Amino acid sequence: xxxxxxxxxxxxxxxxxxxxxxxxxxxxxxxxxxxxxxxxxxxxxxxxxxxxxxxxxxxxxxxxxxxxxxxxxxxxxxxxxxxxxxxxxxxxxxxxxxxxxxxxxxxxxxxxxxxxxxxxxxxxxxxxxxxxxxxxxxxxxxxxxxxxxxxxxxxxxxxxxxxxxxxxxxxxxxxxxxxxxx
Numbered sequence: 547x548x549x550x551x552x553x554x555x556x557x558x559x560x561x562x563x564x565x566x567x568x569x570x571x572x573x574x575x576x577x578x579x580x581x582x583x584x585x586x587x588x589x590x591x592x593x594x595x596x597x598x599x600x601x602x603x604x605x606x607x608x609x610x611x612x613x614x615x616x617x618x619x620x621x622x623x624x625x626x627x628x629x630x631x632x633x634x635x636x637x638x639x640x641x642x643x644x645x646x647x648x649x650x651x652x653x654x655x656x657x658x659x660x661x662x663x664x665x666x667x668x669x670x671x672x673x674x675x676x677x678x679x680x681x682x683x684x685x686x687x688x689x690x691x692x693x694x695x696x697x698x699x700x701x702x703x704x705x706x707x708x709x710x711x712x713x714x715x716x717x718x719x720x721x722x723x724x725x726x727x728x
């Protein structure tokens with residue numbers, strides 16, 4: 547390549563970061579990191595610094611799926627490459643062998659956020675229109691979004707979110723109390 551030629555940086559991708567356990571939510575928010583299991587997933591391998599993550603909690607995340615809904619609760623940016631941990635991280639009895647750094651940019655108040663189900667018919671990420679079929683796509687740690695889907699969810703979470711530094715302590719404390727049975 548000649549000295550006067552330059553390459554454009556790869557554009558950032560946006561993913562749903564799917565969290566299905568309250569202890570994982572608290573850990574991610576408290577440590578500003580994401581942890582992934584040992585199972586290799588193509589979308590995890592593609593994750594790079596600058597990518598955006600829309601944090602999504604599943605109905606079962608808070609241990610009451612009849613009351614809770616699948617919601618986008620926040621927005622973060624990836625700040626480090628995915629790397630293997632020297633020692634696995636154990637969260638809620640599961641081992642995670644690698645991860646990356648995050649910077650939280652927006653967070654909704656505890657157990658609130660943008661309900662996903664009403665938006666599913668408008669999203670390219672969920673092409674199967676059969677009732678409930680969209681949920682199968684959430685059985686992975688990351689789901690890459692199109693630009694249109696990312697814009698839709700980002701606009702919605704920005705309406706519902708506040709400053710992470712004000713809201714993270716409540717998440718961490720309430721999860722701690724729930725886990726301890728109080």
